[in-house]
Amino acid sequence: MNTKQFERMRKDPGFIAALDQSGGSTPKALKAYGIEETAFHNDEEMFDLIHQMRSRIITSCAFTAQHILGAILFERTMNSKVEGMDTADYLWEKKGIVPFLKVDKGLADEADDVQLMKPMPDLEALLKTANEKHIFGTKMRSVIKEANPIGIKKIVDQQFEIGLQIVKAGLVPILEPEVSINSSTKKAAEALLLKEIQEHLVKLDDDVLLMFKLTIPTETNLYAPIIDDPHVVRVVALSGGYTRKEADDLLMKNQGLIASFSRALLSDLSAQQTQEEFDNALKQAILEIYKASVH
Structure with missing residues (x-):
């Protein structure tokens, strides 16, 4: 583990930029950026275009360590x-x-009101490559639709099982058991999720370090016990379909929770913008999210 990166992630102010749209979400991300599906004819062309977008973001004068701790x-x-x-x-x-890597292969079909992660048969090889490429940590997402105790237990069990495999590889995993913001039982689901996470945390060896990426909770400061747990480097929040203003407003109510936004960060960017327009739009979004993360 890179000690400087670890200290930065544990202590410094800022937030994590989520630049990890995968194959399934890439066309939607490109369309939001102003690039229609007619602009590419195969996956290679599509991924080239999304890499151009990400490179433009990463190299922008607005994208700096002053406000951004890490990027997924x-x-x-x-x-x-x-x-x-x-x-x-x-x-x-x-x-x-600090660089992080999305390692999951997408979501399995819904069962017990949740979507577990699909199997990751190549995970060991991917973690080896991640270490060779100087990646600090990983991220993997599953989704909770409703407050089903059976499904939520399965989600947390899976996240921790794979998370510990990642820890053994020398990386810091971000566990992301997302609760849908459209859930009719969101508050109850979050209470069940907290209980399951705490039951797993107390069983960890002292040297195990991990992070969480969670939906901003309905009950303010619900996740304070996780934020304060000695095993937890940081707890970050996903925007989950909220607008940037909605997500920022909710985030500011939760002490110690910082942002890890994707759509809410990139929503004002366009391929058609001049570099100055692009930099200014990105800078404004970054400043707003940073302010909500360091309240």
């Missing part, structure tokens, strides 16, 4: 280059921003 990358982004450097090396060496 998609696997292809990790294996690509920015200005001739591996993306993770560019982030850390040029920008002072």
Whole structure:
């Protein structure tokens, strides 16, 4: 583990930029950026376009360590280059921003009101590559739709099982058991989620370190016990479909919770903007999210 990166993630003010849209969400991300599906004819062209977008964000004068602690990358982004450097090396060496990697392969079909993660048969090889590419940590997402105790237990069991595998590989996992903001039982689901997480945390060895990415809770400061747990480096929040203003307003009510936004960070960016317009739009979004994260 890189000690400087660890100290930065544990102590410094700021937030994590989520730049990890994968194959399924890439067309939607490109469309939001002003690039229609007619602009590409296959996956290679699509991924080239999304890498151009991500490179534009990462190299922007607005994208700095002053406000951004880390950035979550998609696997292809990790294996690509920015200005001739591996993306993770560019982030850390040029920008002072800690690189993370999305490792899940998407969501399984819904059962027990949740969507577990699909199997990850190549995880060990991916973690080996991540270490070689100087990645600090990982992120993996599953989704809770309703307050079903059976489903929520399965979600947390899976997240911790794979999380401990990642810890053994020398990386810091971000566990992301997202609760849908559209859930009719969101508050109850979050209470069940907290209980399950706490039951797993008390069983961990003292040297195990991990992070969480959670939906901003209905009950303010619900996740304070997780934030204060000695095993937890940081707890970050996903925007989950909220607008940036909605997510920022909710985030500011929760002490110690910082942002890890994707759509809410990138929503004002467009391929058609001049570089000055692009930098200014990104800077404004970053400043707003930073303010909500350091209240």
